[in-house]
Amino acid sequence: MNLELENLSVKIDDKEILKNFNLKIKPGEIHAIMGPNGIGKSTLSKVIMGYPDYKIVAGDIKVDNKSIKDVTITERSRMGIFLVYQNPISIEGVKSSEVLKSSYDSCSKTPKNLYEFITNVEGIAHELEMNKNMLHRDFNVGFSGGERKKNEILWLLLLKPKFIILDELDSGLDVDSLKTVTDALNKYLKENKETSVLIITHYTRILDYIKPKYVHMVKEGHISVSGDFSLAKLIEKYGYNQSFDIKGDKICE
Amino acid sequence: MNKICIETSNYKLHINSNENYFLEIKKDTNLFIEVTKNIHSKITLLIKDSHVTLNIDLKDFASLDIQGLGVNASILNENNIAKNSNLNGVFSIISQIDSDNVVNINVLGSNSNCKFFMNGINVSNNKLYFTVNGKIAKDLEDILLEENSQIINIEDGNSKIIPNLIVDSNSVVANHSAFVGNFDLELIRYLNSRGIDNKEAKRILLTSILFGKMELRDLEKEFSDLVNSIII
Numbered sequence: 001m002n003l004e005l006e007n008l009s010v011k012i013d014d015k016e017i018l019k020n021f022n023l024k025i026k027p028g029e030i031h032a033i034m035g036p037n038g039i040g041k042s043t044l045s046k047v048i049m050g051y052p053d054y055k056i057v058a059g060d061i062k063v064d065n066k067s068i069k070d071v072t073i074t075e076r077s078r079m080g081i082f083l084v085y086q087n088p089i090s091i092e093g094v095k096s097s098e099v100l101k102s103s104y105d106s107c108s109k110t111p112k113n114l115y116e117f118i119t120n121v122e123g124i125a126h127e128l129e130m131n132k133n134m135l136h137r138d139f140n141v142g143f144s145g146g147e148r149k150k151n152e153i154l155w156l157l158l159l160k161p162k163f164i165i166l167d168e169l170d171s172g173l174d175v176d177s178l179k180t181v182t183d184a185l186n187k188y189l190k191e192n193k194e195t196s197v198l199i200i201t202h203y204t205r206i207l208d209y210i211k212p213k214y215v216h217m218v219k220e221g222h223i224s225v226s227g228d229f230s231l232a233k234l235i236e237k238y239g240y241n242q243s244f245d246i247k248g249d250k251i252c253e
Numbered sequence: 254m255n256k257i258c259i260e261t262s263n264y265k266l267h268i269n270s271n272e273n274y275f276l277e278i279k280k281d282t283n284l285f286i287e288v289t290k291n292i293h294s295k296i297t298l299l300i301k302d303s304h305v306t307l308n309i310d311l312k313d314f315a316s317l318d319i320q321g322l323g324v325n326a327s328i329l330n331e332n333n334i335a336k337n338s339n340l341n342g343v344f345s346i347i348s349q350i351d352s353d354n355v356v357n358i359n360v361l362g363s364n365s366n367c368k369f370f371m372n373g374i375n376v377s378n379n380k381l382y383f384t385v386n387g388k389i390a391k392d393l394e395d396i397l398l399e400e401n402s403q404i405i406n407i408e409d410g411n412s413k414i415i416p417n418l419i420v421d422s423n424s425v426v427a428n429h430s431a432f433v434g435n436f437d438l439e440l441i442r443y444l445n446s447r448g449i450d451n452k453e454a455k456r457i458l459l460t461s462i463l464f465g466k467m468e469l470r471d472l473e474k475e476f477s478d479l480v481n482s483i484i485i
Contacts, residue, residue: 051442073446091461
């Protein structure tokens with residue numbers, strides 16, 4: 001999937017969060033957006049996902065050169081955009097399997113039978129080292145932060161998206177779980193070479209597990225500097241208050 | 254589980270053994286339930302198209318988990334809780350017609366616990382009222398009383414919750430919460446972001462609101478089908 005943000009300006013409650021934001025992600029590319037808390041990184045994920053509270057006041061979002069500004073969240077999901085939430089919700093009284101099945105059926109172009117669904121889900125759960133019984137518990141209720149994140153990745157692998165947004169994936173995950181989850185994601189990306197990823201993070205830890213080709217630092221609602229993986233290491237070393245300039249392909253401190 | 258279909262206007266259930274009951278009520282009924290000393294019981298009620306006056310007497314050291322689904326129904330519930338007893342109640346009302354519901358919780362003895370949840374779905378432009386009165390008698394000790402009520406309006410219904418706590422003792426933990434409003438948009442959008450459309454998202458959330466606090470087991474499908482038949 002080819003995703004392009006063109007001079008995008010976004011407001012919520014009359015406050016401008018993104019200003020002239022430009023980003024182009026080609027099929028198969030992995031990009032990372034880095035920035036301190038509260039500068040609109042999660043806003044960006046919800047804008048791409050199509051949350052209507054975030055008003056696009058200028059610019060455009062395009063998928064494969066077509067504007068998706070008027071496409072609903074549901075349709076964007078069915079197109080293959082998948083947002084892994086920083087804080088996944090829980091739903092009391094509804095089994096995980098029921099929620100997953102409903103989503104699976106909604107996103108499938110052809111009807112899938114229950115056996116196929118169960119086989120698929122249990123296989124993914126095994127890969128993620130999740131207890132199968134979790135599928136029969138209320139959705140995310142009583143789950144630890146790590147279990148919720150694993151449930152998100154299970155859902156992702158079930159729906160096989162073409163564009164993945166990882167919003168602070170590593171928060172709530174211990175080292176072992178992070179490795180399990182990122183191993184599964186890397187395997188998926190290897191098998192689905194056209195799938196693009198946008199990693200949103202303020203720490204570099206996740207980038208050691210899923211290596212981005214491009215790293216962008218966000219300041220004041222837009223990308224202030226872009227570079228390769230070495231930019232992440234510079235940010236880690238000097239912090240977000242440091243200015244970085246790009247000269248040619250080289251990032252200078 | 255003992256299954257009883259109540260078709261009389263007065264019915265008394267005297268529980269003196271640790272058994273579970275499923276009571277189905279299809280006409281206006283006065284229902285009296287007494288749980289005797291040291292007995293633990295679970296009761297599931299299904300009330301369709303009728304008004305039920307439900308009187309519950311919990312004797313000393315008794316325990317009752319009662320859960321009920323009312324479909325186009327209303328309930329007037331009086332609970333008398335003796336010392337060292339436990340009452341856990343969940344009533345869910347889904348209504349397309351005017352429904353005025355009252356729950357009175359009378360804590361009469363020390364060392365007693367009561368948790369009560371009232372959940373409502375106001376389907377159309379009708380009236381759905383909950384009045385929940387918790388009363389703790391004088392000079393009791395070690396009481397826990399919780400009342401939690403919520404009503405979700407699907408359209409522009411007239412919904413109201415009146416929660417009251419009347420406490421006449423000192424050694425008491427008592428609280429109440431009440432919410433009237435629409436579906437939580439964050440939840441809807443989360444489900445939307447997984448390809449689930451608004452209609453299906455609302456069905457999932459309705460199930461959560463109505464049955465989230467219940468243990469339905471074998472009755473799950475029957476109850477869900479009933480709710481779906483109204484919503485869809």
